[in-house]
Amino acid sequence: xxxxxxxxxxxxxxAALVTCPSSAETIRVGIIATFSGPNAIWGxxxxxxxxxxxxxHGDSINGDKIEFIYKDVAGPNADASKAAAxxxxxxxxxxxxxxxxxxxxxxxxAPLITQAKxxxxxFNAATSSINKQSNFFLRTSFTLxxxxxxxxxxxxxxxxxxxxxxxxxxxxxxxxxTAFASAFEKKGGKIVSKIRMPLQTTDFAPFMxxxxxxxxxxxxxxxxxxxxxxxxTKAYNEGGLKQAGIRFYGTGETDETTIDALGDQATGLVxxxxxxxxxxxxxxxxxxxxxxxxxxxxxANLASVGAYDGVHLIYQMIKAAKGDGVKAIEAAKGLAWExxxxxxxxxxxxxxxVQNVYIRRVEKDPQGRLINKEFDTVQQVPDLGFNP
Amino acid sequence: xxxxxxxxIDGVAYGMILFMISVGLSVTMGLMRIMNLAHGxxxxxxxxxxxxxxxxxxxxxxxxxxxxxxxxxxxxxxxERIVYRPIYRLGELGQVLATIGVTFIIIAxxxxxxxxxxxxxxxxxxxxxxxxxxxKTLPMHRLIVIGAGAMVLVFLYWLIxxxxxxxxxxxxxDNHATAAALGINTSKIYAVTFALGAGLAxxxxxxxxxxxxLEAYYPLRYMVLFLTVxxxxxxxxxxxxxxxxxxxxxxxTGSRYLLSEFGTIVFFLAVxxxxxxxxxxxxxxx
Numbered sequence: 262x263x264x265x266x267x268x269x270x271x272x273x274x275x276a277a278l279v280t281c282p283s284s285a286e287t288i289r290v291g292i293i294a295t296f297s298g299p300n301a302i303w304g305x306x307x308x309x310x311x312x313x314x315x316x317x318h319g320d321s322i323n324g325d326k327i328e329f330i331y332k333d334v335a336g337p338n339a340d341a342s343k344a345a346a347x348x349x350x351x352x353x354x355x356x357x358x359x360x361x362x363x364x365x366x367x368x369x370x371a372p373l374i375t376q377a378k379x380x381x382x383x384f385n386a387a388t389s390s391i392n393k394q395s396n397f398f399l400r401t402s403f404t405l406x407x408x409x410x411x412x413x414x415x416x417x418x419x420x421x422x423x424x425x426x427x428x429x430x431x432x433x434x435x436x437x438x439t440a441f442a443s444a445f446e447k448k449g450g451k452i453v454s455k456i457r458m459p460l461q462t463t464d465f466a467p468f469m470x471x472x473x474x475x476x477x478x479x480x481x482x483x484x485x486x487x488x489x490x491x492x493x494t495k496a497y498n499e500g501g502l503k504q505a506g507i508r509f510y511g512t513g514e515t516d517e518t519t520i521d522a523l524g525d526q527a528t529g530l531v532x533x534x535x536x537x538x539x540x541x542x543x544x545x546x547x548x549x550x551x552x553x554x555x556x557x558x559x560x561a562n563l564a565s566v567g568a569y570d571g572v573h574l575i576y577q578m579i580k581a582a583k584g585d586g587v588k589a590i591e592a593a594k595g596l597a598w599e600x601x602x603x604x605x606x607x608x609x610x611x612x613x614x615v616q617n618v619y620i621r622r623v624e625k626d627p628q629g630r631l632i633n634k635e636f637d638t639v640q641q642v643p644d645l646g647f648n649p
Numbered sequence: 650x651x652x653x654x655x656x657x658i659d660g661v662a663y664g665m666i667l668f669m670i671s672v673g674l675s676v677t678m679g680l681m682r683i684m685n686l687a688h689g690x691x692x693x694x695x696x697x698x699x700x701x702x703x704x705x706x707x708x709x710x711x712x713x714x715x716x717x718x719x720x721x722x723x724x725x726x727x728x729e730r731i732v733y734r735p736i737y738r739l740g741e742l743g744q745v746l747a748t749i750g751v752t753f754i755i756i757a758x759x760x761x762x763x764x765x766x767x768x769x770x771x772x773x774x775x776x777x778x779x780x781x782x783x784x785k786t787l788p789m790h791r792l793i794v795i796g797a798g799a800m801v802l803v804f805l806y807w808l809i810x811x812x813x814x815x816x817x818x819x820x821x822x823d824n825h826a827t828a829a830a831l832g833i834n835t836s837k838i839y840a841v842t843f844a845l846g847a848g849l850a851x852x853x854x855x856x857x858x859x860x861x862x863l864e865a866y867y868p869l870r871y872m873v874l875f876l877t878v879x880x881x882x883x884x885x886x887x888x889x890x891x892x893x894x895x896x897x898x899x900x901x902t903g904s905r906y907l908l909s910e911f912g913t914i915v916f917f918l919a920v921x922x923x924x925x926x927x928x929x930x931x932x933x934x935x
Contacts, residue, residue, distance in 0.1 A: 299866040301765050430912060459905075459912035464860045466659045467905035470785065488862035488870075491767050495859060499779055501786035522767035558764075 286325045288584055290575055291349035293342055293370070294360040294384070296333035299487075302518055303362035304333065306564035307384055309556050311359075314572040317551060322579045330355065334366060342366035343373065350377050356584035357382070357575050362564070364388040364432070371395040378586035380593070382574055384567040387433065389646030392612050397586060399593055400613045401570040401605075402563065403535045405433055405483070406646030408512045409440035411618040411639040412533035416479060416510050417448035423477040424450060424510070427468055427493075429484045430457035437483035437512065440646060445481075453477045458484075463492045469500030472507065479508035490514045491522060498526045515623050517562035520631045527623045527631060535616050536566045536602040537633035539626065545601040561601070570600045570614070574607070604641075613644040651784045656903045658782075662791035664898025665798030666860050669853030670871075671878035672805065672890045673846030679885020680822045681839060683737060684744040688850055689868030689875055690755035695721040695851020696863040697759050700768040710773035718851045725847030729840045737839075752868045760865040768863040770855060794856050801849065805887050818842055822885075877920055883930030892931050 292311065296304035311329060320327050330353055332345035342365070349355045350373060358374060358381040361367040367386040371394035374381045383391065383400040392398045416424060424445060428434035434457065442452045453475045456468055472480050480502070484490045497509060511532040520527055538549055538561040548569065549561050559565075574593060581592035590612075597606035603617045620637035674688040695717050702713035728751070736747045759768075778789045809815040820828040821835040829835050854863065861871055882893030897916070904915035924930070 299765060299864070299870070301760075430910075457910055459909065461913050462905065463862060464659070464663050464902065464905070466662075466788075466791075467655070467902050468909070470655050470659075471906065487767060488864060491769070491862045492860065499786070499788035499790075501779060501781070518766055522769045524769060524771075 285321075286583075287328050288322075288325050288357075288579055289328050289330055289349075289353050289355040290357045290359060291346070291353065291355040292329055292331045292360040293334060293345050293349070293358060293366065294331070294362050295336050296331065298335045300336050300362065303385065303564055304331070304360075306518070306559075306562060307360055307362075307568040309552060309559055310561070310565040310568035311572050313548065313551050313555060314569050314576075316555065318576065322576060325579070325583065327576070327579065332360075337363040337365050339365040339369035343369040346370040346373050350379060355379065356586070357578065357589075359568070359571050359575060360384055361386045364391060367391050367398070368394060371398070374398070380575075380578060380586050380589050382571040384571045385564055388436065389644055389648075392644075392647070396612075397590060398612060399574060399590070399607065401574055402567040402614070403616070404613065404644045404646050405436040405512065406440040407616075407642050407644050408533050408535060408618055409437045409481075409483075410444040410645050411620070411642060412481065412510050412512060413441045413444035413450075414448060414639070415533060415620050415637065416481070416508075417445055417450045421445075421478045421508065421510075422450060423453050424479045424481055425453045425456065425472050425475045425477045426481045427456040427458060427472060428482065429460055429489060431460050431485075433485075434483050436646065437481075441481045441510075460485075463488055465493045465496035466500060469496045469502060473500060473502055473505060477507065479510055481510045482514060483512060484514060486513060486516055486519045490519055494523055494526055494530065503529070513563060515621075515633055517560045517633070520623065520633070521560075523631070525631075528625070530623045531620065532623075532633065533618055533620050533639075534563070534633070535618055536561075536563050537619065537621055537635055538562065539632035539634060540602060540619070541635070542599075542601070542603065544599055548601040566600065566602050570598075570602075570605065573598060573600070603638075606641075608643055611644050611647045613647065615641050615643045618642045652906060655785050656906050657899060658785065658787060659791075660899030660902035661895065662795055662898075663860060663902055664895040665795050666853060666857035667874065667878050667898055668891050668894035669794075669798050669801055670850055670857060670861075671853075671875045671882075671894060672801065672887060673849035673853075674875055675879045675882060675885060675887065675890040676805075676849075677843060677846040678879060679883075680818060681737075681842060682822065683733070684741055684748060685733075685846075686745060686748040686872065686876075687751040687755065687868070688846070689854075689872055690752050691721055691725055691847040691850040692854025692857075693755060693759060693863060693865075693867045694724060694847075694854075696770065696854040696858055696867070697763055697768055699770045699855045699858075700863065701763065703771040704769060710771065710776070714852075714855055717855065718848050721851035722844045722848045726840060726844045729843045733843065734836075752872075756865050756868060763865070765865045768858075768865075770858050770863070772859075788859075790856075790859050794859075797852070797856055801852070802887070802891055809887065814838075814841070879930075881920060881923060881930050883932045886930075886932045889930055889932030896931075 294304040294307050334341040361383045362385045364386045374397040375395045380397050385402045387404050389404045426438050428438045509530045517538045578589035582588035594609035605616045618639045619635040621633040621635045624634040626632045677685045698717035702708045776790045780787045817833050821838045878893050882889035901916050
């Protein structure tokens with residue numbers, strides 16, 4: 262073939278490729294989370310829920326194949342998160358990002374996603390201010406304001422006059438303390454004292470004594486899940502606070518990956534939260550059953566549902582806009598859907614999920630398993646901590 | 650006054666746990682002169698086996714505890730033969746690097762079999778109640794921990810100061826060559842001492858699980874705490890470790906009662922001041 266002929270053939274082929282309606286693309290989605298180290302549970306929960314969603318809904322949309330790429334950042338590590346995002350955006354050409362267990366990991370990618378116009382769906386990181394940092398952030402988890410304020414309102418409405426707060430001294434703890442205290446005082450309650458506990462502490466007996474001596478009706482607690490929560494609830498029982506009638510108000514302390522370890526001492530603890538794996542709905546039953554079938558040793562928790570809905574949101578955006586980030590964000594705003602946690606919608610202004618917050622009590626189900634039994638619902642709560 | 654009493658009671662219980670876990674470290678590091686950063690790993694091994702036996706297999710606490718301590722001792726015995734013999738000959742930096750490697754391997758193994766979530770131990774019924782002292786409610790398990798710590802203290806003192814084994818051990822570490830020439834089987838003494846340290850760590854890990862909850866990353870999470878006790882007490886002294894554990898336990902508890910907003914600063918400030926005055930620790934040998 263002569264060069265000219267060759268060129269025209271190639272041009273013809275290219276044209277065919279571009280115009281051909283059935284040309285299937287692969288749309289890549291990068292998931293940035295912690296898959297190793299002490300916090301590896303986050304990545305595990307994210308990945309399993311993602312795989313459940315894909316198993317239920319298939320891995321292609323309108324003929325385009327969806328491919329997930331997982332990147333490990335080994336804990337709260339802003340630098341690693343930024344590097345992972347850069348790698349995913351430049352090398353793998355991902356059209357969407359997801360994951361983000363810790364606030365610093367989400368904040369680190371804000372300039373990158375703004376520049377690349379790539380939507381990033383936050384499956385967990387719960388600081389209100391994150392969504393302000395980029396118009397391409399969307400969040401399917403919760404914020405501490407969103408769950409602490411309903412807890413305060415419920416406590417005030419159910420007989421608590423005085424409450425002492427005890428939170429771990431780091432950003433989320435301070436957020437929870439501020440949210441609870443301001444809402445509780447607005448309802449006419451009194452905050453007797455505010456205790457901030459060092460992050461490294463695992464012996465809580467001294468704090469229990471102070472809580473008991475304060476003579477308040479209840480204690481509002483916020484601690485990171487894991488060893489700290491375990492030791493705190495243990496001390497709450499053994500310090501005689503339960504017998505003394507000091508009620509426990511919390512948020513995520515009894516999440517499903519911790520509750521089994523807490524054991525019987527957790528029974529009766531009251532918390533306000535957006536998800537319980539015992540939530541009664543057909544969708545949740547199907548979701549938890551599928552998870553159990555695919556990963557027999559797993560239990561759904563807040564991270565699972567954050568990821569499941571996050572992937573749902575990504576699927577909806579791909580349906581509406583393929584790989585066009587700007588169009589995708591517009592399509593996502595105001596989107597409402599049924600989630601395993603109940604009805605949710607994406608606030609068009611804050612791009613944060615509006616959802617029911619449930620008041621739950623730890624009980625044993627008929628199989629003898631500890632669950633967060635929901636008994637009261639606060640309808641459709643937005644992110645109460647967002648100030649534009 | 651009541652606050653002071655509360656601080657002392659809570660502090661002593663906390664101190665006893667620190668003592669039980671760290672004293673084995675003090676024995677191996679001080680008497681055998683080996684930087685064993687994997688020590689917390691033996692506390693984890695003991696606790697993890699106790700978790701598997703009591704929670705997953707439903708065995709009662711007392712037989713499970715005995716079984717887990719024995720397993721930890723056996724594992725440490727085997728490790729001493731295979732892994733630690735070459736490590737003894739390394740320099741200090743080499744020992745630190747090698748033993749931290751051992752720590753990571755222990756973490757990875759526990760993580761693989763039991764996952765990275767909490768590993769609670771089902772306590773026996775006699776350990777679950779509370780005792781009311783009028784001004785204060787004290788959990789039963791803390792009283793048991795205080796009793797167990799006191800027994801360990803007496804036992805170790807007797808073993809090292811009053812028995813033939815103790816004489817051999819002190820001779821072996823003071824002058825290895827002379828002790829060997831006099832017919833003491835030094836490598837056997839080392840192996841037994843090492844296993845003893847591991848057994849104590851396993852006991853401490855199990856009894857202390859209420860205060861220092863067990864999970865795969867336990868050896869790293871609390872490494873600084875255990876090393877601090879040994880550094881403050883002085884290497885190789887049992888009474889020093891005891892005094893340091895008590896002092897730090899009471900100090901830390903007191904700062905939580907009275908100055909919790911300063912976090913752990915009070916604790917580390919006190920340690921810094923003490924070590925600058927006595928670099929070899931409270932009762933360290935010159």
